[in-house]
Amino acid sequence: MTGPSRRDFIAALGVTAAVGGAGPLFARPVDDEQQAGSRPAAATPPRDLLLNYNESPYGPSPRALAAIRAAQTSLVSRYHIEETYDSLRDALAAHHGVTRDHIRIGAGSTEILKACDDVFLADGKTLIVANPAYEAVIQYAANSKAEATRLSLTDDYAHDLPRMARTTNLSTGLVYVCNPNNPSGTINRKDEVAFFMARVPESATVLFDEAYAEFVSDPGYESAVKYVKEGRNVIVAKTFSKIHGMAGMRIGYAIAKPELIARISPFTVDYAVTGLAASAALASVKDAAHTREVARKNAIERTRFVAEMQKLGLSCAEAHGNFVMVDLGRQVSPVIGALAARRILVGREFGAMPNFLRVTLGTAAEMTAFYPAFRAAMTA
Ligand SMILES: Cc1ncc(COP(=O)(O)O)c(C=O)c1O
Incomplete structure (x- = not known):
C-alpha cells in the first residue's frame, strides 16, 4: 500500500x-x-x-478491552439483559451511592436526553436551555414540537442559572443544565447550583448533563447526584463516551429517583445497549x-x-x-x-x-x- x-x-x-x-x-x-x-x-x-x-x-481502559476480548459466544448470541445490565447498574449505583432502581442504562447518554425530551416536553411543555449548549436536547425537542427558550451565557460563558430559574414557570417541562457545558467548557460551581435549585420551581424537571464531570479538577464543582439523593425532580445524564474512552460502544446512563426512572424507561429502547458494551462499561467502572x-x-x-x-x-x-x-x-x-x-x-x-x-x-x-x-x- x-x-x-x-x-x-x-x-x-x-x-x-x-x-x-x-x-x-x-x-x-x-x-x-x-x-x-x-x-x-x-x-x-x-x-x-x-x-x-x-x-x-x-x-x-485496558480492562474494558480485555472484557471485550474475553466475551463468550453466549454474550453475543443471547440477550443477557438481566445479568449483564443488572451487574452494571449495581456497580454504577455503588459508584454514585444510590440503589439500582436509580439507574437507567441508555445507548449513549443521547438516548437518555431524547427520552427526557419525549417525557417532559409532551403536552405543550417548554424547554429552557443555555445558548450555546449541547444541541441534542434542542434537536429532539422538535419531535414534541416543544418551544425552546434559549438563554445567553453569562459574560464569562457559563450558564446564567439565576435567569434560568427566573424564566422557569408552570409551562416549563424541562430545564437543561450542561455542567461542564459543551461547547463553552465552563462550569457552574456548587454554590451557584444550590442557589438555582433553591429557586427553580419543582414542577419542572431539571436535566443535568454531566458528560464531562470526571475531567473537572476545580474543588468548587459538585455533581448534581446530590439533588437526586435529596429526592428532587432531577435527572443526571452520564456517559461512557468521554473519560471512559468508549464513544463507539454507545453506552450512557441516567441517575434519578425511581419514580423518574420509571417515567423515562418506557421511552428508551429495550436491548438497544449491547451486552458487549455493558460488560466493557462494567470493567471500566471498576478501573478507577x-x-x-x-x-x-x-x-x-x-x-x-x-x-x-x-x-x-x-x-x-x-x-x-x-x-x-x-x-x-x-x-x-x-x-x-x-x-x-x-x-x-x-x-x-x-x-x-x-x-x-x-x-x-x-x-x-x-x-x-x-x-x-x-x-x-x-x-x-
Ligand atoms: C454534553 C454532552 N452530552 C452528551 C453527549 C453525547 O454522549 P453519548 O456519546 O453518550 O451519546 C455529548 C457528546 O459529545 C456531549 O458533549
Whole structure:
C-alpha cells in the first residue's frame, strides 16, 4: 500500500523539528500500536488528527478491552439483559451511592436526553436551555414540537442559572443544565447550583448533563447526584463516551429517583445497549486508576493549551472539560478550514460564539503537532 509517508505528513504540518523521530505522532488504540511495531512506519498511512468530537485520545481502559476480548459466544448470541445490565447498574449505583432502581442504562447518554425530551416536553411543555449548549436536547425537542427558550451565557460563558430559574414557570417541562457545558467548557460551581435549585420551581424537571464531570479538577464543582439523593425532580445524564474512552460502544446512563426512572424507561429502547458494551462499561467502572490517569493527563494538556494560547495573545473561556474554547478575535471558519487542509479536525463553528474555536485536547504528542499547525492556520 502506498500513501504519503509519516515524514511527508509531519512536513505538511510544519512540525518537523518539534516531533521528528519522537515515536508515533498520534495516539492509536493499543492493538494498532502493537501491530504497527512489526511494520515499517512509512507503510502506515497518516490519519487525521481528530480534535473535533471531545473523544478521549487515550482510549478505553485496558480492562474494558480485555472484557471485550474475553466475551463468550453466549454474550453475543443471547440477550443477557438481566445479568449483564443488572451487574452494571449495581456497580454504577455503588459508584454514585444510590440503589439500582436509580439507574437507567441508555445507548449513549443521547438516548437518555431524547427520552427526557419525549417525557417532559409532551403536552405543550417548554424547554429552557443555555445558548450555546449541547444541541441534542434542542434537536429532539422538535419531535414534541416543544418551544425552546434559549438563554445567553453569562459574560464569562457559563450558564446564567439565576435567569434560568427566573424564566422557569408552570409551562416549563424541562430545564437543561450542561455542567461542564459543551461547547463553552465552563462550569457552574456548587454554590451557584444550590442557589438555582433553591429557586427553580419543582414542577419542572431539571436535566443535568454531566458528560464531562470526571475531567473537572476545580474543588468548587459538585455533581448534581446530590439533588437526586435529596429526592428532587432531577435527572443526571452520564456517559461512557468521554473519560471512559468508549464513544463507539454507545453506552450512557441516567441517575434519578425511581419514580423518574420509571417515567423515562418506557421511552428508551429495550436491548438497544449491547451486552458487549455493558460488560466493557462494567470493567471500566471498576478501573478507577484509568479514569484518574486520563483526567490527570487531560488536565496537563488543558493547562498547556491555555498557556500556548496566551503566548499568542489569545484568551480562552475557563476550561474544565477535555476541550477548550479559544477566542480567535475573528471568524473561526477560515481557521477551521486551514487546519482541515493540514488534516487536523477541530470543532465546528458555534453560532452564539462565532469567534471561538473549540479544540478537543489530544495526547501530549498530538498537541505538540497541533500548536505549530495552529499558528500557521492563523495566518491563513
Ligand atoms: C454534553 C454532552 N452530552 C452528551 C453527549 C453525547 O454522549 P453519548 O456519546 O453518550 O451519546 C455529548 C457528546 O459529545 C456531549 O458533549
